[in-house]
Amino acid sequence: MISAIRRTALSLLLVVLLGGLSACTADPLKVPLTFKKNIQLPPDPSGVPAIDLLTLDSTAGRLYVPHGSVNTLDIIDVKSAKIIGSVPNLPGIKGTALSSDPNVIFTANGSDGSVSVVDVKALKILATIKMGKSADAIDYDPVHGLIMVSLNSDVLGFIDEKTRKETGRLQLPGKAELRAIDPKQGRVFQSINDKDEVLLIDPVTRSVLKTYKGCDIKAPTGIVFDPDQQRLFVVNAITHTANEVSIVDVLLDKCLGTVDIDHGPDQAAFHARPHHLYASNHWSNNFTVIDMVSTQPRGFVGTGNLAATVPADLCPGTLRLPLHPTLHLPQARRPQSHRPPAPSQHPPAPLHTSRP
Numbered sequence: 001m002i003s004a005i006r007r008t009a010l011s012l013l014l015v016v017l018l019g020g021l022s023a024c025t026a027d028p029l030k031v032p033l034t035f036k037k038n039i040q041l042p043p044d045p046s047g048v049p050a051i052d053l054l055t056l057d058s059t060a061g062r063l064y065v066p067h068g069s070v071n072t073l074d075i076i077d078v079k080s081a082k083i084i085g086s087v088p089n090l091p092g093i094k095g096t097a098l099s100s101d102p103n104v105i106f107t108a109n110g111s112d113g114s115v116s117v118v119d120v121k122a123l124k125i126l127a128t129i130k131m132g133k134s135a136d137a138i139d140y141d142p143v144h145g146l147i148m149v150s151l152n153s154d155v156l157g158f159i160d161e162k163t164r165k166e167t168g169r170l171q172l173p174g175k176a177e178l179r180a181i182d183p184k185q186g187r188v189f190q191s192i193n194d195k196d197e198v199l200l201i202d203p204v205t206r207s208v209l210k211t212y213k214g215c216d217i218k219a220p221t222g223i224v225f226d227p228d229q230q231r232l233f234v235v236n237a238i239t240h241t242a243n244e245v246s247i248v249d250v251l252l253d254k255c256l257g258t259v260d261i262d263h264g265p266d267q268a269a270f271h272a273r274p275h276h277l278y279a280s281n282h283w284s285n286n287f288t289v290i291d292m293v294s295t296q297p298r299g300f301v302g303t304g305n306l307a308a309t310v311p312a313d314l315c316p317g318t319l320r321l322p323l324h325p326t327l328h329l330p331q332a333r334r335p336q337s338h339r340p341p342a343p344s345q346h347p348p349a350p351l352h353t354s355r356p
Contacts, residue, residue, distance in 0.1 A: 041074055044069055052066045052095055053096075062075055062120065066107070071091050086123070096118075097139050103119055113131050113152070114131060114135065135149050135157075147161055154175060199211055209356075212248060214349045215258070216246050231248065245258060253351060
């Protein structure tokens with residue numbers, strides 16, 4: 001089960017862009033993020049509109065918006081910033097996973113615990129796979145051609161993208177939140193929110209290889225892995241307090257420190273070109289930008305109210321950072337800058353790893 005804030009009302013999708021870039025070779029570190037526009041989503045007759053985890057396909061240029069309150073997947077063309085289609089009959093859709101076919105994605109349907117295979121070009125459902133009582137975060141492992149989906153809050157299910165059949169399950173030790181997948185080796189890093197830990201999982205054998213604790217990992221939610229530096233960034237989300245991102249060197253099994261963020265963090269996104277991390281802080285109406293090489297914060301950028309989910313995309317001339325504001329907004333609202341919280345006055349706890 002993902003943070004309950006993602007299930008509240010929405011009306012607009014905020015799109016933030018890196019202003020002033022002339023090409024992808026420009027230096028994004030020297031250019032501030034600036035607001036561009038809101039995108040109006042289709043009408044929602046439910047009375048309590050809700051979306052969940054956004055997914056961005058950089059190659060196809062499409063943003064997938066799980067519109068769970070109307071059981072529909074909304075599809076946005078990121079170049080024109082317009083809705084180009086919707087796919088209905090996806091009960092309580094929570095998230096989407098890409099696949100090797102740019103026109104085929106997999107959806108996690110929270111209401112009935114199923115995973116649907118969707119042709120996003122034809123706007124139709126190709127198949128539905130019954131998996132559990134509920135389904136939540138869903139991801140694609142391009143190395144092994146596997147779809148991974150959170151089931152019943154404490155089970156990880158695996159699906160072969162080609163056969164579209166379940167290949168097995170892994171019982172988790174606690175409540176699963178978000179995960180990161182190593183795009184080079186196919187390793188899976190799974191946050192376990194109620195155990196203050198992150199698991200390293202082998203998706204082929206469906207087994208836990210290692211458990212990361214310490215390094216101030218507490219109530220982890222969003223998680224990002226930088227394959228170039230072999231660094232794991234864990235977004236912690238303790239209620240009613242400013243939080244931190246824990247940074248772990250997975251080669252050395254070493255805690256590299258923490259970076260202060262703000263209240264109510266949720267999803268995080270990774271921008272590979274400047275090695276930037278973007279952590280959404282929905283209770284603070286902002287997101288934090290962190291330099292993943294120097295492990296230093298680059299600043300805070302304001303968003304719409306309660307923006308909880310953020311995927312990043314690099315395209316010619318712009319950096320797109322869609323975030324969903326989860327309250328009704330009467331008009332487009334230009335983000336304001338926010339003062340970052342005071343730096344931590346204590347060193348992080350040491351990292352502890354264990355193997356089964």
